[in-house]
Amino acid sequence: MVSFKNTEIAFQSLSDKKLQKKHLLFKLMRHSTLTRIGGYFIKLALHLRLPVTPILKHTIVDVFCGGETIKDCSTKINELASFNIKTVLDYSAEGKTTEKDFKETTNQILQTIILAKKNPNIPFSVFKVSSIGRIELLEKVDRKIHLSQEEQQEFNRILHRINTICKKASQSGIPVMIDAEESWFQDVIDQIAEDMMKTYNKEQAIVFNTLQMYRNDRLDYLKRVHQNSMQNGYFLGFKVVRGAYLEKESKRAKKIGYNSPIQKNKYDCDNDYDKALEYACENIHGISICAGTHNEESSRYLMQLMRTYKVEKNNPKVYFAQLMGMSNHISHNLANEGYNVLKYMPYGPIKDMLPYLIRRAEENKSISGQSGRELNFVKKELNRRNSVT
Numbered sequence: 001m002v003s004f005k006n007t008e009i010a011f012q013s014l015s016d017k018k019l020q021k022k023h024l025l026f027k028l029m030r031h032s033t034l035t036r037i038g039g040y041f042i043k044l045a046l047h048l049r050l051p052v053t054p055i056l057k058h059t060i061v062d063v064f065c066g067g068e069t070i071k072d073c074s075t076k077i078n079e080l081a082s083f084n085i086k087t088v089l090d091y092s093a094e095g096k097t098t099e100k101d102f103k104e105t106t107n108q109i110l111q112t113i114i115l116a117k118k119n120p121n122i123p124f125s126v127f128k129v130s131s132i133g134r135i136e137l138l139e140k141v142d143r144k145i146h147l148s149q150e151e152q153q154e155f156n157r158i159l160h161r162i163n164t165i166c167k168k169a170s171q172s173g174i175p176v177m178i179d180a181e182e183s184w185f186q187d188v189i190d191q192i193a194e195d196m197m198k199t200y201n202k203e204q205a206i207v208f209n210t211l212q213m214y215r216n217d218r219l220d221y222l223k224r225v226h227q228n229s230m231q232n233g234y235f236l237g238f239k240v241v242r243g244a245y246l247e248k249e250s251k252r253a254k255k256i257g258y259n260s261p262i263q264k265n266k267y268d269c270d271n272d273y274d275k276a277l278e279y280a281c282e283n284i285h286g287i288s289i290c291a292g293t294h295n296e297e298s299s300r301y302l303m304q305l306m307r308t309y310k311v312e313k314n315n316p317k318v319y320f321a322q323l324m325g326m327s328n329h330i331s332h333n334l335a336n337e338g339y340n341v342l343k344y345m346p347y348g349p350i351k352d353m354l355p356y357l358i359r360r361a362e363e364n365k366s367i368s369g370q371s372g373r374e375l376n377f378v379k380k381e382l383n384r385r386n387s388v389t
């Protein structure tokens, strides 16, 4: 069994200087007030065009992102590849609302597929539907509200962009993952993803949808779609995650007064997460998965399932994935043992990546959570290196 405790392997890609930088950053992020105020001041400074970009570039962006352009990412892609870890380029410009922005984002996603076709170290591509279409419109479609002629044309343009991306992915042989988002427009994303899978997954899983297992209906959904895929003769691809919008989901359900789609507690979420992995391994012929998680138990459980169901470590139907800058102890130790491992590498203009970076800082501020664990691993490795020299 792979041990996630080996910090020498976990941080083998980081020089002493980079490790110290990470140490400082994770220490700072544990101060919740600083994280909250920091996000606000960075937004303000960027708005006032104060020269904060170089500082961000050499600190938080360097740890959590590939850079501002695809080209900037190349050193990090090669570095990861030398440790058997592959990259998913994730254009992370968020909060866009104009047709011009949506076209630019679609173009960026197509560029990542074109590069992936030439580079075996980039085996997947990814996108968010809300990065190429207006959320308000997606919500309207989700609620089956009648669209005006103009809105229908706008929605058709979203469908056209998604089809262009999936078609390019299919022609290039590069699977594309569609991120899961807030539940109030996830049905429309699911419907589009299923249509794309029916079209492009006839021979292999090219289009992947995402299952958020913090929702209480996802296991049934997985089984239902699986039945449908068998009846209609297409392969399924799923990224399996717990879900990133927990607070937002619960708050909205309470405010509007509907039953929250979120599980009763973390235990139920963990349980369904592991059951989804098991269901996929049991049905590995028809289902490809990418386990997007920083949870050690689930990662261990997936390794165990792979042994039980005789799925080879390097079977392309099973990938483990972590976000850049997080859980190196999982990514590097798995890759070192020959498992398929991906790092999501966000890139884009710094001001557009701020929502992503703030989410990472927020996620990392709890002492008992990710940052506490990450910081302890970094400290352990710094001590190990000091004792060696």
Ligand SMILES: Cc1cc2nc3c(=O)[nH]c(=O)nc-3n(C[C@H](O)[C@H](O)[C@H](O)COP(=O)(O)OP(=O)(O)OC[C@H]3O[C@@H](n4cnc5c(N)ncnc54)[C@H](O)[C@@H]3O)c2cc1C
Residues within 6 Å of the ligand: 178, 179, 180, 181, 210, 212, 214, 241, 242, 243, 244, 245, 246, 262, 263, 264, 265, 266, 267, 269, 291, 292, 293, 294, 295, 321, 322, 323, 344
């Ligand atoms: C490669 C990758 C891709 C991702 N893509 C997406 C995506 O497309 N969409 C998306 O939404 N997220 C995505 N995420 C984020 C992911 O959903 C989680 O927020 C994050 O990874 C933390 O969960 P974990 O599995 O690492 O485990 P843990 O750290 O063990 O779990 C934390 C998670 O458990 C859940 N949770 C916590 N408390 C409760 C509770 N009381 N009740 C129910 N659930 C609870 C929450 O989802 C919380 O984020 C992605 C993550 C990775 C690594």
